[in-house]
């Protein structure tokens with residue numbers, strides 16, 4: 001019987017949907033699924049975790065040091081909780097990518113990144129070369145599988161009316177003395193979260209300025225969409241880096257993705273591989289984005305985007 005430990009990601013008392021996607025991946029591995037919820041007061045998040053179908057149990061670790069998710073503080077606790085488990089999973093988000101390499105190092109194993117498919121409990125398919133190729137990797141029998149899950153490849157596990165049992169756990173591990181939380185600076189937005197949004201409007205270098213990005217914010221507001229960007233737009237300072245979509249940005253899977261003034265470089269496309277309907281607006285009919293687009297508008301974005309926004313009004 002496989003025993004799978006999933007590290008829950010949560011923010012402001014809410015379980016991140018990425019965790020529910022990890023549960024779907026774990027269900028494919030097949031085994032008992034334990035969700036570990038670390039926090040200063042983890043009860044509310046634990047209740048949300050327990051309500052995910054397929055979860056066998058939830059273990060909470062309450063400590064003031066976990067008021068903020070610090071990989072340095074989480075890792076030794078997760079490594080201790082991993083005892084007796086065959087697998088340790090976390091989402092392939094900034095949180096999971098920060099945490100799991102440390103856990104793998106503490107357990108003395110190599111981490112597997114970005115699980116896209118499960119062939120069996122130790123064989124997995126993952127992307128390489130910016131998603132241009134897929135590779136099958138196998139973890140040796142004697143090693144704990146420590147892996148991040150490519151959330152865009154997995155649906156969120158459904159909710160269940162019969163929640164799993166929740167119990168506190170107190171690993172005998174002292175928090176590290178070398179790392180402490182100082183401050184968090186983050187942009188506040190009323191818009192949907194880019195990583196989990198069903199609709200995304202993204203802009204590229206062609207927007208030309210931060211002010212011109214307002215065109216996209218207006219369109220996104222009409223659609224109830226999140227706003228994303230290419231790396232060129234981020235590097236030019238038009239939008240903050242947390243809006244970047246692609247290989248070195250966010251990997252997303254919205255039902256609708258509208259790419260405005262984005263050429264469609266492979267590093268960008270790797271971030272939208274699992275998007276549903278892709279719409280491209282570009283003045284160059286030969287732009288590579290049209291090779292992946294379901295719908296294309298060839299023309300000047302400064303004319304087409306206001307027209308589209310007005311039509312939606």
Ligand SMILES: Cc1cc2nc3c(=O)[nH]c(=O)nc-3n(C[C@H](O)[C@H](O)[C@H](O)COP(=O)(O)OP(=O)(O)OC[C@H]3O[C@@H](n4cnc5c(N)ncnc54)[C@H](O)[C@@H]3O)c2cc1C
Nearest residue numbers: 204205206230231232246247248249261263267268283301
């Ligand atoms: C290691 C590495 C990692 C990278 N990671 C990422 C990543 O995560 N995400 C990412 O996006 N990129 C990434 N890149 C960069 C990537 O290669 C491209 O340079 C980048 O995606 C280009 O951004 P863009 O499409 O906005 O700009 P451009 O390639 O300059 O394209 C602009 C497009 O706008 C069109 N256009 C211009 N004016 C208008 C107009 N008025 N109306 C309509 N269309 C117009 C043009 O025809 C063109 O197609 C990475 C590169 C490397 C080497």
